[in-house]
Amino acid sequence: AFWPNMAPQGKGGGKPGGRISDHINKDFGNFDNFKKQFSDAAKNVEGSGWAVLTYDNETDSLLIYQVEKQNFMHPPNLPLLLTLDVWEHSYYLDYLNDRGKYVDAWWNVANWDDVESRFSKATRR
Numbered sequence: 001a002f003w004p005n006m007a008p009q010g011k012g013g014g015k016p017g018g019r020i021s022d023h024i025n026k027d028f029g030n031f032d033n034f035k036k037q038f039s040d041a042a043k044n045v046e047g048s049g050w051a052v053l054t055y056d057n058e059t060d061s062l063l064i065y066q067v068e069k070q071n072f073m074h075p076p077n078l079p080l081l082l083t084l085d086v087w088e089h090s091y092y093l094d095y096l097n098d099r100g101k102y103v104d105a106w107w108n109v110a111n112w113d114d115v116e117s118r119f120s121k122a123t124r125r
Contacts, residue, residue: 001080007111016112020119053082055122079122
């Protein structure tokens with residue numbers, strides 16, 4: 001999910017539209033709250049890892065969680081919608097050890113079309 005979740009420079013970012021936007025508003029109150037929670041999850045992974053947005057069909061909820069190091073214990077019933085790699089190799093050449101700056105810049109390439117597509121597949125019953 002990581003590479004398709006990013007659009008070429010100038011073609012991503014902004015706010016999502018469609019059903020994923022509606023669900024973000026339902027589960028997080030608004031996009032800014034979601035963005036802060038997802039960014040905080042990414043910035044605060046202890047060591048290396050990932051921030052992940054998933055969808056839970058049983059609760060009809062979007063969930064944010066952290067994956068630390070290689071401990072990817074991802075439940076198969078929670079499809080990945082949005083992932084952000086915060087291993088140092090993802091940002092060190094451009095941002096040195098400033099993970100926060102990397103996470104903030106990453107939002108400029110978020111590919112909401114891909115996230116919407118993944119969400120549509122996840123919510124088919």
